[in-house]
Amino acid sequence: MGTRVWLKMEALQPSGSFKCRGVGEACRYYVMQGATELVASSGGNAGLAVAYAGRQLGVPVTVVVPTTTSQRAIDLIILEGAKVLVQGERWNESHKVALSLAEQGGAYIHPFDDPHLWQGHASMIDEIYQSDIKPDLVVLSVGGGGLLCGAIEGLRRNGGTDVTVWAIETVGTASLNTALAVDRLTGLDHIDSVATSLGALCVAEQAFKLSREHDVKSKLVTDKQAIAACDRFLDEQRMLVEPACGASLAALYDCNESLANYNDVVVIVCGGVGTTRKQLNDWLTKS
Ligand SMILES: *Cc1c(COP(=O)(O)O)cnc(C)c1O
Numbered sequence: 001m002g003t004r005v006w007l008k009m010e011a012l013q014p015s016g017s018f019k020c021r022g023v024g025e026a027c028r029y030y031v032m033q034g035a036t037e038l039v040a041s042s043g044g045n046a047g048l049a050v051a052y053a054g055r056q057l058g059v060p061v062t063v064v065v066p067t068t069t070s071q072r073a074i075d076l077i078i079l080e081g082a083k084v085l086v087q088g089e090r091w092n093e094s095h096k097v098a099l100s101l102a103e104q105g106g107a108y109i110h111p112f113d114d115p116h117l118w119q120g121h122a123s124m125i126d127e128i129y130q131s132d133i134k135p136d137l138v139v140l141s142v143g144g145g146g147l148l149c150g151a152i153e154g155l156r157r158n159g160g161t162d163v164t165v166w167a168i169e170t171v172g173t174a175s176l177n178t179a180l181a182v183d184r185l186t187g188l189d190h191i192d193s194v195a196t197s198l199g200a201l202c203v204a205e206q207a208f209k210l211s212r213e214h215d216v217k218s219k220l221v222t223d224k225q226a227i228a229a230c231d232r233f234l235d236e237q238r239m240l241v242e243p244a245c246g247a248s249l250a251a252l253y254d255c256n257e258s259l260a261n262y263n264d265v266v267v268i269v270c271g272g273v274g275t276t277r278k279q280l281n282d283w284l285t286k287s
Helices: 019-032 045-057 071-079 091-102 115-121 123-130 146-157 175-182 205-213 223-237 243-253 277-286
Strands: 004-008 037-040 061-065 083-086 106-108 137-141 164-170 216-221 264-268
Touching: 004 123, 019 037, 019 045, 019 106, 019 115, 019 123, 019 146, 037 045, 037 091, 045 061, 045 071, 061 071, 061 091, 071 083, 091 106, 115 123, 115 146, 123 146, 137 146, 137 243, 146 164, 146 205, 164 175, 164 243, 175 205, 175 216, 205 216, 216 223, 216 243, 223 243, 223 277, 243 264
Parallel strands: 004 264, 037 061, 037 106, 061 083, 137 164, 137 264, 164 216
Antiparallel strands: none
8 A cells, every 4th residue: 555554453452342441441530439330331342341340440340231232242241240231122221221220329331422431542542652653544443433532632642633534434334424424413313234333323422523623534334345354354463353343444455545645554453352253254155
């Protein structure tokens, strides 16, 4: 591509995704403020990250998940020592149950919409600058936009205000892309993608705001591209990631513009534990 491409390997975090950073920081903060229990509402990487952080902090964790959550996801959270409550048909209902649970001395850890979370996510950008890499393009995936908010925060505090960010979604999870197109914080009716970790109906208000202030280019890839990118990444880097992460990789693998104008491109390899080798193979045969 005529440029250097760096991979920020967030897939190697203890909980398998970048969520550890922001969730860890938010949990640390709320426990310091006196929270005696941590409550989450995600059967995905956020729930797992809260379970991990709680175990490290020695604080009990309850993760409320909807009935659609896979047994594998539930088992992973239980392995981290957290309690799992299956309640609600959809995330919205589990979210409400979690909020009311947290009212009695606990803290609710939001999966993407919390300034403490963004502070934690920003640390990955600090590390990049501390390694003497000055990126001129950062490529990352967008679900609810917590990662995006954290990355921009990190760029700003390291003098990278002018660094371009490619914000990648799949076609069926295009909440940021849609909001930017109509220039209004609007939501999707439904999610239709294998990249379930990107499946927020509406992005955080801050993600929308920062996308307009900063040089953010919203880009879409298909599920097929995201799946193919996971497959290629597995072969090249020997690491299995979710299509939510494959989406960012696809944006580069399938990029047909020259990147020669950029010296240092950083891809946030956000990871994710939700995909098995068998699942990836099934997707590959179907797509
Ligand atoms: C949560 C998550 C995302 C999206 O992050 P947001 O902060 O919601 O935008 C992307 N990839 C993976 C693997 C995730 O777990």
